[in-house]
Amino acid sequence: xLNAYDYPRNNSMYLPRTYAILGTGALGGFYGASLQKAxxxxxxxxxxxxxxxxxxxxxxxxxxxxxxxxxxxxxxxVENMPPCDVVVVALKTTQNHLLSDMLPKVVKDDGVVLxxxxxxxxxxxxxxxxxxxRVMGGLCFLxxxxxxxxxxxxxxxxxxxxxxxxxxxxSIGVTDRMRQIKNDFESADIPIELAEDLLLxxxxxxxxxxxxxxxxxxxxxxxxxxxADINSRNLVEQLMDEVITGAKICGRIIPDRFVQTLLNxxxxxxxxxxxxxxxxxxxRALEVEAIVGxxxxxxxxxxMDLPQISCLYQQLKFLDAKNRGLLTVNC
Amino acid sequence: xLNAYDYPRNNSMYLPRTYAILGTGALGGFYGASLQKAxxxxxxxxxxxxxxxxxxxxxxxxxxxxxxxxxxxxxxxVENMPPCDVVVVALKTTQNHLLSDMLPKVVKDDGVVLxxxxxxxxxxxxxxxxxxxRVMGGLCFLxxxxxxxxxxxxxxxxxxxxxxxxxxxxSIGVTDRMRQIKNDFESADIPIELAEDLLLxxxxxxxxxxxxxxxxxxxxxxxxxxxADINSRNLVEQLMDEVITGAKICGRIIPDRFVQTLLNxxxxxxxxxxxxxxxxxxxRALEVEAIVGxxxxxxxxxxMDLPQISCLYQQLKFLDAKNRGLLTVNC
Numbered sequence: 268x269l270n271a272y273d274y275p276r277n278n279s280m281y282l283p284r285t286y287a288i289l290g291t292g293a294l295g296g297f298y299g300a301s302l303q304k305a306x307x308x309x310x311x312x313x314x315x316x317x318x319x320x321x322x323x324x325x326x327x328x329x330x331x332x333x334x335x336x337x338x339x340x341x342x343x344x345v346e347n348m349p350p351c352d353v354v355v356v357a358l359k360t361t362q363n364h365l366l367s368d369m370l371p372k373v374v375k376d377d378g379v380v381l382x383x384x385x386x387x388x389x390x391x392x393x394x395x396x397x398x399x400x401r402v403m404g405g406l407c408f409l410x411x412x413x414x415x416x417x418x419x420x421x422x423x424x425x426x427x428x429x430x431x432x433x434x435x436x437x438s439i440g441v442t443d444r445m446r447q448i449k450n451d452f453e454s455a456d457i458p459i460e461l462a463e464d465l466l467l468x469x470x471x472x473x474x475x476x477x478x479x480x481x482x483x484x485x486x487x488x489x490x491x492x493x494x495a496d497i498n499s500r501n502l503v504e505q506l507m508d509e510v511i512t513g514a515k516i517c518g519r520i521i522p523d524r525f526v527q528t529l530l531n532x533x534x535x536x537x538x539x540x541x542x543x544x545x546x547x548x549x550x551r552a553l554e555v556e557a558i559v560g561x562x563x564x565x566x567x568x569x570x571m572d573l574p575q576i577s578c579l580y581q582q583l584k585f586l587d588a589k590n591r592g593l594l595t596v597n598c
Numbered sequence: 599x600l601n602a603y604d605y606p607r608n609n610s611m612y613l614p615r616t617y618a619i620l621g622t623g624a625l626g627g628f629y630g631a632s633l634q635k636a637x638x639x640x641x642x643x644x645x646x647x648x649x650x651x652x653x654x655x656x657x658x659x660x661x662x663x664x665x666x667x668x669x670x671x672x673x674x675x676v677e678n679m680p681p682c683d684v685v686v687v688a689l690k691t692t693q694n695h696l697l698s699d700m701l702p703k704v705v706k707d708d709g710v711v712l713x714x715x716x717x718x719x720x721x722x723x724x725x726x727x728x729x730x731x732r733v734m735g736g737l738c739f740l741x742x743x744x745x746x747x748x749x750x751x752x753x754x755x756x757x758x759x760x761x762x763x764x765x766x767x768x769s770i771g772v773t774d775r776m777r778q779i780k781n782d783f784e785s786a787d788i789p790i791e792l793a794e795d796l797l798l799x800x801x802x803x804x805x806x807x808x809x810x811x812x813x814x815x816x817x818x819x820x821x822x823x824x825x826a827d828i829n830s831r832n833l834v835e836q837l838m839d840e841v842i843t844g845a846k847i848c849g850r851i852i853p854d855r856f857v858q859t860l861l862n863x864x865x866x867x868x869x870x871x872x873x874x875x876x877x878x879x880x881x882r883a884l885e886v887e888a889i890v891g892x893x894x895x896x897x898x899x900x901x902m903d904l905p906q907i908s909c910l911y912q913q914l915k916f917l918d919a920k921n922r923g924l925l926t927v928n929c
Contacts, residue, residue: 488916488920491927492916493916495927496920496925498912498915498916499916502909502916505909574909575905577906578836582829582830585817586817589827594826595826596823
């Protein structure tokens with residue numbers, strides 16, 4: 268029997284689902300192009316690259332094979348986009364103030380918004396807009412960069428962990444709708460892991476994201492350098508402990524071996540420039556609130572102070588303001 | 599009646615005291631030159647500038663009047679220096695491993711070693727070498743920079759807070775010896791404040807030193823910028839609270855109004871490049887251990903964790919290693 272979280276209410280079980288990609292950067296461009304190549308009807312929202320992609324389409328370089336889509340459905344605003352079955356939110360979280368206007372226009376009544384952003388708490392914001400039964404979340408393990416307008420290169424990883432959102436991140440297990448979207452993505456050669464507990468999956472990713480993103484910007488360092496020095500490595504481990512404490516106060520247990528595996532994998536990884544470091548170097552707004560501020564506030568609202576993450580947060584806010592010329596110093 | 603902390607045992611009450619300056623940088627050069635100008639017999643230990651100062655003496659530019667000392671007693675090692683009544687330790691703390699060899703050779707039996715370095719715990723190390731009854735400490739509020747070999751410029755502040763050291767920083771109040779050294783410095787136009795409790799004075803200075811030195815390096819920021827942004831200012835205040843917690847576990851109470859005055863004064867100060875920032879930019883070893891590590895370890899030894907200062911410490915150790923090419927990354 269279908270429930271509120273199960274697809275489809277109408278006939279979309281029998282037709283290929285339509286996809287909207289809100290934000291065609293490295294992430295939205297890579298996944299959206301992969302879905303279109305697999306035969307799905309995909310609609311891309313673009314900003315600065317709209318003109319270029321309208322004329323030239325998308326180019327994907329990937330370890331699994333390069334391909335070109337000479338023609339894509341490109342839009343510069345949501346007004347002209349058709350309502351879609353699955354609306355992928357692939358904007359930077361710093362643009363999320365736009366969602367309350369965008370989402371009602373692009374998601375079908377029986378559609379779903381799939382939040383593929385980093386950090387915590389975004390699904391709650393989206394649920395306020397479209398209702399919690401129309402929200403899912405995903406964590407992307409993707410190593411793609413945009414190397415030119417409409418031109419995206421992916422170096423190695425591309426898998427997604429997918430989960431349902433329900434009020435207060437109550438775990439509701441695996442739904443049919445999750446399996447259907449998994450089928451869509453896997454037909455496009457994107458591996459999907461289904462998470463029974465989206466909040467646990469989000470905290471697990473934060474164990475890496477908060478500190479490597481944060482320290483890479485603050486200390487102007489690669490992941491390799493952070494792992495090579497005894498002091499920064501100790502700090503990494505202390506910060507991971509604080510993330511785990513944050514997860515725990517939210518009722519989610521992350522086992523010690525998870526951390527050890529993460530540390531070992533990161534030490535073995537190719538030197539890696541984090542997404543926040545890339546944003547910082549290109550003087551774009553940093554995703555501090557979604558990745559660091561929201562977890563910090565969530566833990567604090569439950570009575571748990573995370574002092575070292577708080578230190579990172581305030582350092583990042585300062586650097587972000589200074590980096591974008593927003594610091595006013597009266598001399 | 600004289601006690602072990604009172605000058606002099608022999609005839610040095612009746613002769614002008616002789617001074618040795620170990621480390622003739624901005625601080626040692628400025629105070630030593632001021633003492634020589636006032637008529638004291640001063641002996642300067644130099645390193646890189648020895649040849650230049652031997653030939654050309656010292657030049658002081660100061661808001662209170664410029665002066666030149668064409669001839670000074672300059673030494674490139676302690677072997678040739680005469681034992682002195684007062685041995686001023688004005689090295690960077692990163693050079694303190696040299697003290698166990700130097701001090702016994704330059705301090706008279708009834709002389710005193712005056713530690714004019716930043717941070718915590720240095721007097722304990724010096725007491726191990728010369729005995730605790732021959733150790734005093736001072737906190738310098740000095741805005742001097744060395745602008746060329748043997749050429750020092752002081753912009754505004756120059757006063758010193760002076761205190762006796764005794765075992766475990768037990769407070770022993772104001773001694774005659776302190777008053778005598780105060781007289782010497784004040785005859786050289788250096789204002790001296792006498793502290794009854796050296797450890798309290800050191801913790802009070804750390805309320806400023808730990809975080810402005812640390813954050814100025816980590817965030818590449820002036821004191822003004824740190825005070826202008828709401829997030830960095832909050833972090834400054836949180837870090838000050840941790841320093842005060844550290845002082846408290848050592849039995850020293852720093853009142854709230856001290857912090858408020860410090861914040862207000864710093865916001866009103868001219869934009870200021872901290873000594874640690876200068877060292878960092880010149881790729882010299884940072885005084886992380888004396889200024890941040892020792893207070894942290896002292897508090898921890900008494901059962902108190904200071905997590906945000908610990909975060910700063912580890913960030914600074916990483917940056918110091920990377921800045922001096924000491925980070926080994928295996929790819």
